[in-house]
Amino acid sequence: MKRPLHRKIGFVVIILIIIIPMIFPFLWMFLSSFKTQVDIISWPPKFIFSPTLINFNKVFNEQNFLLYLKNSTIVGVLSVGFSLLLGLPAAYSIARFSQKRLSVLILVARLMPGISFLMPWYIVFSRLGLMDSYTALVLSHILIALPVVVWIMSSYFEGVPREMEESAMVDGATMQRAFVSIILPLSVPGIVTSTTLSFIFSWNNFMFSQVLSMEKTRTLPIAVYNFMSYAEVDWGGVMAAAVAIMTPAIILTMIFQKYVVKGLTMGAVKG
Amino acid sequence: MKKVFVVLLVVSLSFVLFAQGQTESAQQEIRVLLANHPYGELLKESIGEFEEQTGIKVNVESLQESQLTQKLTTEFATGSSTVDVFMTRPLQEGLLFNKNGWYAPLDSYDFSDYPGNTVDIGRKDGTPFIVPLVTEWQVMYYRKDLFEAAGIDVPTNFEELEAAAKALNKDGVAGFGSRGKGAAAVTQLSSYIYNYGGRYLEDNIAVFDSPEAVEAIRYYGKLLGNYGPQGVVSMSWENLMPVFQAGKLAMWTDASVFYGQVVDPAKTQIPAEDVGVAQLPRGPVDDSPFIVVSWGMAMSSKTKNTEAAMKFLEWATSKSLAIEGMKSNITMARNSAWADESVRAMMNPGLIETQAHAAMNGYPFDRPFMSAVGQARDLIGEIVIESINTKGMSPKLQSLATEKAKAVNDLLKADGEYGMK
Numbered sequence: 034m035k036r037p038l039h040r041k042i043g044f045v046v047i048i049l050i051i052i053i054p055m056i057f058p059f060l061w062m063f064l065s066s067f068k069t070q071v072d073i074i075s076w077p078p079k080f081i082f083s084p085t086l087i088n089f090n091k092v093f094n095e096q097n098f099l100l101y102l103k104n105s106t107i108v109g110v111l112s113v114g115f116s117l118l119l120g121l122p123a124a125y126s127i128a129r130f131s132q133k134r135l136s137v138l139i140l141v142a143r144l145m146p147g148i149s150f151l152m153p154w155y156i157v158f159s160r161l162g163l164m165d166s167y168t169a170l171v172l173s174h175i176l177i178a179l180p181v182v183v184w185i186m187s188s189y190f191e192g193v194p195r196e197m198e199e200s201a202m203v204d205g206a207t208m209q210r211a212f213v214s215i216i217l218p219l220s221v222p223g224i225v226t227s228t229t230l231s232f233i234f235s236w237n238n239f240m241f242s243q244v245l246s247m248e249k250t251r252t253l254p255i256a257v258y259n260f261m262s263y264a265e266v267d268w269g270g271v272m273a274a275a276v277a278i279m280t281p282a283i284i285l286t287m288i289f290q291k292y293v294v295k296g297l298t299m300g301a302v303k304g
Numbered sequence: 305m306k307k308v309f310v311v312l313l314v315v316s317l318s319f320v321l322f323a324q325g326q327t328e329s330a331q332q333e334i335r336v337l338l339a340n341h342p343y344g345e346l347l348k349e350s351i352g353e354f355e356e357q358t359g360i361k362v363n364v365e366s367l368q369e370s371q372l373t374q375k376l377t378t379e380f381a382t383g384s385s386t387v388d389v390f391m392t393r394p395l396q397e398g399l400l401f402n403k404n405g406w407y408a409p410l411d412s413y414d415f416s417d418y419p420g421n422t423v424d425i426g427r428k429d430g431t432p433f434i435v436p437l438v439t440e441w442q443v444m445y446y447r448k449d450l451f452e453a454a455g456i457d458v459p460t461n462f463e464e465l466e467a468a469a470k471a472l473n474k475d476g477v478a479g480f481g482s483r484g485k486g487a488a489a490v491t492q493l494s495s496y497i498y499n500y501g502g503r504y505l506e507d508n509i510a511v512f513d514s515p516e517a518v519e520a521i522r523y524y525g526k527l528l529g530n531y532g533p534q535g536v537v538s539m540s541w542e543n544l545m546p547v548f549q550a551g552k553l554a555m556w557t558d559a560s561v562f563y564g565q566v567v568d569p570a571k572t573q574i575p576a577e578d579v580g581v582a583q584l585p586r587g588p589v590d591d592s593p594f595i596v597v598s599w600g601m602a603m604s605s606k607t608k609n610t611e612a613a614m615k616f617l618e619w620a621t622s623k624s625l626a627i628e629g630m631k632s633n634i635t636m637a638r639n640s641a642w643a644d645e646s647v648r649a650m651m652n653p654g655l656i657e658t659q660a661h662a663a664m665n666g667y668p669f670d671r672p673f674m675s676a677v678g679q680a681r682d683l684i685g686e687i688v689i690e691s692i693n694t695k696g697m698s699p700k701l702q703s704l705a706t707e708k709a710k711a712v713n714d715l716l717k718a719d720g721e722y723g724m725k
Contacts, residue, residue: 069570071549071570071571071572071573073546074549074571074573075573076547076552151378152378152381155378155379155382156382156383156384159384159386164386243374243375244374244375244378247363247365248365258367258368258371259340259366259368261340262339262340262342262345263340263341263369263561263598264541264559264565265342
């Protein structure tokens with residue numbers, strides 16, 4: 034496709050105008066994570082400075098971030114895993130048998146303010162001796178991940194032609210077999226989408242982890258606050274921690290982004 | 305297929321359950337919640353010694369202060385909290401916690417080494433519930449070099465303060481800074497109100513619409529509106545301190561707690577010898593800055609390990625740790641810590657002087673002391689912002705103050721605290 038030069042330039046300029054305000058905070062965060070406290074507060078801001086790794090050293094050596102990284106990963110993977118295990122069949126059933134009320138019910142669980150769950154959970158988990166355990170966190174994070182899975186996947190399954198499984202059943206497969214062998218492989222883009230999104234929601238969740246986790250199971254979003262103490266904020270540490278937290282999420286999104294877009298639009302136009 | 309799912313689910317869930325393992329509980333254990341605070345750090349470093357001496361295992365957790373409050377509130381509200389000892393902010397959450405009976409009474413604790421008014425904050429019906437840890441008071445940080453260059457003296461009263469702010473407000477340096485961000489400003493404004501002869505509450509009735517208090521708010525707004533840094537109405541300490549550290553502020557009134565960071569060469573661009581600490585200038589009526597207990601320590605009323613918890617509390621608030629705290633620039637509440645010679649030798653004289661002045665003449669509240677303190681601060685904050693935006697000239701400041709005072713009184717009535725004492 035050939036375009037005249039001035040239109041190309043115009044296109045680039047417009048893209049830059051849109052992108053710069055979005056990129057700028059990230060750039061600022063990224064640069065600040067390599068600055069000393071003095072450089073961070075200096076005015077006018079310094080864009081050329083001698084970079085330091087002191088902040089990352091604090092994040093990974095003084096603050097035990099690897100433990101928090103491990104905790105977030107365990108909680109994220111397990112809660113998304115269980116959500117897929119429960120959510121995929123549920124979504125399929127909702128799509129096939131038009132169980133609208135059920136799907137609304139699941140959505141309501143997501144719409145309710147999270148804090149209303151916390152008190153009952155705290156009571157239950159502390160009576161069961163599950164405080165500071167992955168079980169409590171995983172169970173609570175399923176509440177975040179499951180509705181995402183069900184909602185994305187039920188509209189996705191509706192888009193899969195019914196003839197596909199009918200022909201499988203004509204060949205003697207049970208409905209379950211058709212679901213596992215025909216529908217699921219066809220729905221990989223949707224599954225990837227819902228997995229990515231629900232993982233990120235779990236990764237970023239603050240409120241549940243704050244109350245239900247303790248020192249051993251503390252997750253990353255809580256740990257950022259380790260750099261904020263009474264009457265003192267270690268901005269360099271906060272920035273470095275934010276970079277460390279965002280990097281896995283960004284990489285994950287970049288790898289799967291083509292699926293995400295496809296998965297989100299798939300249910301929109303039913304073929 | 306269904307069966308496979310169910311089996312998978314059960315197996316994997318129980319795997320998670322058992323993966324935790326069980327800890328042997330023959331040893332006495334307590335759970336302690338600390339704040340992200342220099343004193344909390346100090347305690348964490350020394351807890352090993354306590355465990356060795358007593359054989360009690362201490363599980364510590366430290367959290368940022370608003371998270372700490374939220375976590376404590378959630379846990380205590382469920383009635384099944386496992387917290388034994390915790391750090392607490394008497395002025396922020398003390399009333400609420402006390403009203404709900406979440407603090408354990410501390411009759412057996414020896415309070416003789418503490419200033420009386422610091423202990424009174426944590427009393428209910430005469431019984432003490434909070435051990436004061438750290439105090440802070442209003443001071444004025446200033447740039448000695450700028451004062452010298454301009455050939456003026458450090459202000460000692462409010463007229464001089466205004467004149468100095470005007471004289472130093474040049475060359476990209478703001479003459480005067482103090483918190484302007486609504487609710488956050490309430491604590492720093494308090495000393496100005498006291499020096500004008502006003503109060504936030506009198507016998508638990510809101511009186512900040514008195515002519516004295518309104519005059520103080522007007523003065524505060526005039527200074528900040530005319531000589532404050534740009535955007536001061538959205539600035540709290542976390543925004544003002546960097547401005548001061550970057551050398552863009554000539555005078556800054558805020559709590560004494562920031563002293564250490566203002567002179568730390570790793571955090572500031574101005575040399576430590578150019579930073580002065582002075583008391584807040586005297587007002588037209590009074591000379592009474594706030595001095596408050598910013599942090600205390602308490603025991604949970606739900607604790608099942610009273611004896612071990614009390615042992616920990618006594619150790620964590622001991623005199624020797626208080627002296628260590630003083631040496632790392634933490635302004636402790638214990639009298640003896642201030643009298644200690646080794647401490648006095650290394651403390652900034654400005655800090656010692658202003659503390660002595662505030663301890664003698666200060667007023668032990670920096671905000672309306674009530675359960676709904678957060679909402680009250682928001683309401684008062686609106687008056688502050690109106691005053692700053694109009695440089696103290698707003699004609700409706702008085703009517704706004706009257707309206708907000710009424711709203712705060714309604715809050716007091718709703719909590720059954722109106723007119724008490």
